[in-house]
Amino acid sequence: MIDWSGYIGLILEGALVTIQLTLMGSALAIVVAFAAGLGRLSRFTGVRALATTYIEFFRGTSIFVQLFWAYFVLPFAGITLTPLQAGVLALGLNVGAYGAEVVRGAVKAIGREQREACIALNLTRYQAMRHIILPQALPLMLPTFGNNAIELLKGTAVVSLISLTDMTFQAQVVRAQTGNTLIPFATILVLYFVMAWLISLGMRWLERRVSRGLDGVRA
Amino acid sequence: MEWDWEFVRQIMPTLIEGLQITILATILGAAVAAVIGLLFAILRMVAPAPIARATSFAVEFIRGTPLLVQLYFIFYVLPDIGIRLPALLAGVIGLGIHYGTYAAEVYRAGIENVPRGQWEAARATNLTARQTWIHVILPQAIPPMIPALANYLIAMFKETPLLSAITVLELMNQAKSIANSNYRYIEPMTLVGVFFLIMSLISVFFLRWLEERYARVDER
Numbered sequence: 168m169i170d171w172s173g174y175i176g177l178i179l180e181g182a183l184v185t186i187q188l189t190l191m192g193s194a195l196a197i198v199v200a201f202a203a204g205l206g207r208l209s210r211f212t213g214v215r216a217l218a219t220t221y222i223e224f225f226r227g228t229s230i231f232v233q234l235f236w237a238y239f240v241l242p243f244a245g246i247t248l249t250p251l252q253a254g255v256l257a258l259g260l261n262v263g264a265y266g267a268e269v270v271r272g273a274v275k276a277i278g279r280e281q282r283e284a285c286i287a288l289n290l291t292r293y294q295a296m297r298h299i300i301l302p303q304a305l306p307l308m309l310p311t312f313g314n315n316a317i318e319l320l321k322g323t324a325v326v327s328l329i330s331l332t333d334m335t336f337q338a339q340v341v342r343a344q345t346g347n348t349l350i351p352f353a354t355i356l357v358l359y360f361v362m363a364w365l366i367s368l369g370m371r372w373l374e375r376r377v378s379r380g381l382d383g384v385r386a
Numbered sequence: 387m388e389w390d391w392e393f394v395r396q397i398m399p400t401l402i403e404g405l406q407i408t409i410l411a412t413i414l415g416a417a418v419a420a421v422i423g424l425l426f427a428i429l430r431m432v433a434p435a436p437i438a439r440a441t442s443f444a445v446e447f448i449r450g451t452p453l454l455v456q457l458y459f460i461f462y463v464l465p466d467i468g469i470r471l472p473a474l475l476a477g478v479i480g481l482g483i484h485y486g487t488y489a490a491e492v493y494r495a496g497i498e499n500v501p502r503g504q505w506e507a508a509r510a511t512n513l514t515a516r517q518t519w520i521h522v523i524l525p526q527a528i529p530p531m532i533p534a535l536a537n538y539l540i541a542m543f544k545e546t547p548l549l550s551a552i553t554v555l556e557l558m559n560q561a562k563s564i565a566n567s568n569y570r571y572i573e574p575m576t577l578v579g580v581f582f583l584i585m586s587l588i589s590v591f592f593l594r595w596l597e598e599r600y601a602r603v604d605e606r
Contacts (some may be wrong), residue, residue: 181566227586229544231558232579239571317450324452335455348462356451356459363450 171350174341178351181337182358188254188323189362193316195259196266203232203263204270205296218267225264230322233257238329250331254323262319266312273307274300306378313370317363324359334358394573397564403578404514404560411477411556418482419542420535424490445487453484454548461552477549485542489535495532497523503560529600536596540589544582557581 206218225233234257241248248256277300285295327336339349345351429441448456457480464471471479500523508518550559561574 223590224583227590228579228582229547231545231547232575232582235558235562236575236579240575243572245495255530279535296555321450321452324454325548327454335452335458338455338458342462348466352459352463354556356455359451359455360447 174345174351175354177337177341178334178354178358181332181334181355182362184251184331184333185320185323185335185359186362188251188258188326188331189316189320191255192258192262192319192323196261196263196315196319197312199263200266200270204274205266207267207271208274222264222267226268227259227382228311230257230261231325231328233261234325234329239367250326250329253329254326254331256317258322261322262315265315265318267272269308269311269315270304273304276307302377303381306374306381309370309374309377313367316366316370319371320359320362320366389572390570393568393570394577397574397577400560400564401557401574401581404557407554407556407559408543408546411474411481411546411549411554412539414478415481415485415542415546416539418478419485419489419538421428422486423493424483424503426486426490427493431497432489444533445490448484448487452549453480453545456480456484457552470503473549473552473554477546477552481542481545481549484545485538488538488541492531492534492538495534496527499530500526514581532600533593533597534587536593540586540593543589544586545574547578 180190206214207222209215209218234253237248237257238250238253241253281299281303282295285299290299323333324335327333327339330336332340334355338355341351342348349365426441426445430438430445433441434437457477460471460480461473461476461573464476504526505518506523513522546556547558549556550562553559557578561578564574565571
């Protein structure tokens with residue numbers, strides 16, 4: 168009889184790594200998404216081109232290829248990353264590229280009259296963005312950000328292939344040691360699903376929170 | 387370590403071989419996804435309530451869990467209950483089911499977007515259910531779906547490297563084995579990236595064309 172408590176403990180340890188990766192990856196993704204998303208709306212052609220190149224590149228190749236590239240090729244350029252760093256970097260940049268398009272779409276969705284009002288009130292570009300455009304654009308972004316966060320969570324499974332001991336990796340370890348396949352894989356499937364569900368709950372809460380006071384503004 | 391064009395030329399045939407498997411897996415996976423998506427969409431719309439709810443839950447579950455783990459599940463768990471699948475078939479089924487859940491949403495949105503008046507008009511002109519679907523509803527529902535479906539096709543194409551984890555010898559796996567046996571990672575990994583980038587850039591242009599041709603103005 169196999170003692171499952173130890174193996175479940177191993178998987179839960181992996182779950183912590185998965186959560187850590189998801190949080191760190193999301194943090195990087197948000198920063199990058201705003202930088203690149205607003206970059207695409209910049210006045211300067213150079214900034215726009217740079218942001219567009221970044222977005223197209225990271226959306227054009229898969230997270231898997233990017234991760235392997237970060238982990239195996241960057242060392243030859245003198246940048247050696249730990250698996251965790253490579254994972255966070257690849258996940259953050261990949262999902263950030265998708266997020267950038269969301270930011271751009273939401274900012275562009277804010278009506279012309281709002282921008283004209285900003286000009287009429289003599290706000291600087293920064294003030295207009297910070298106080299008028301972004302507070303209205305944020306609620307538009309959140310639902311898609313929620314989906315992106317779930318995509319990122321699902322992407323973390325790939326890091327197991329560069330030997331980072333996340334949930335999927337631990338499940339493979341358990342499979343190798345016990346020979347049982349159903350229990351480890353069913354367990355992590357359920358755990359991933361619960362995490363995804365928590366993310367969408369959290370996002371719904373956040374959505375209510377940021378759209379507070381905007382009832383009259385948007386149709 | 388320097389970039390070596392000679393090595394590139396040497397490994398190109400192997401990579402092209404892998405690329406063929408990648409494309410094959412994408413096409414088969416897309417076919418499976420198209421059928422399974424339709425099945426999910428119909429079950430959710432017309433099946434009795436308990437089945438519809440169970441389907442909805444299944445769709446949510448599949449969408450909330452990583453494709454990689456689902457592939458492991460199909461490849462490692464199913465043999466225990468006597469279903470032994472070749473790696474490529476397991477991969478195609480995994481891709482198909484995963485992206486089928488996304489396709490189901492597209493189908494549902496497409497069908498629901500056909501105005502009620504069309505259904506009523508079909509009934510008023512005494513069309514049968516079959517005639518209604520084939521001549522009235524589907525011709526209006528399908529064109530707007532095409533860009534969204536093509537979008538998922540591209541997404542699926544980019545996910546095919548995951549199949550290397552269940553030993554399918556596609557592009558990524560070929561590159562990995564080249565890299566491991568030659569201790570050179572720069573060329574194979576970069577080339578894989580370049581291949582994917584080229585293919586997706588081409589498909590992005592194709593998608594733009596599809597959107598212009600079929601999509602209505604509204605975003606989905």
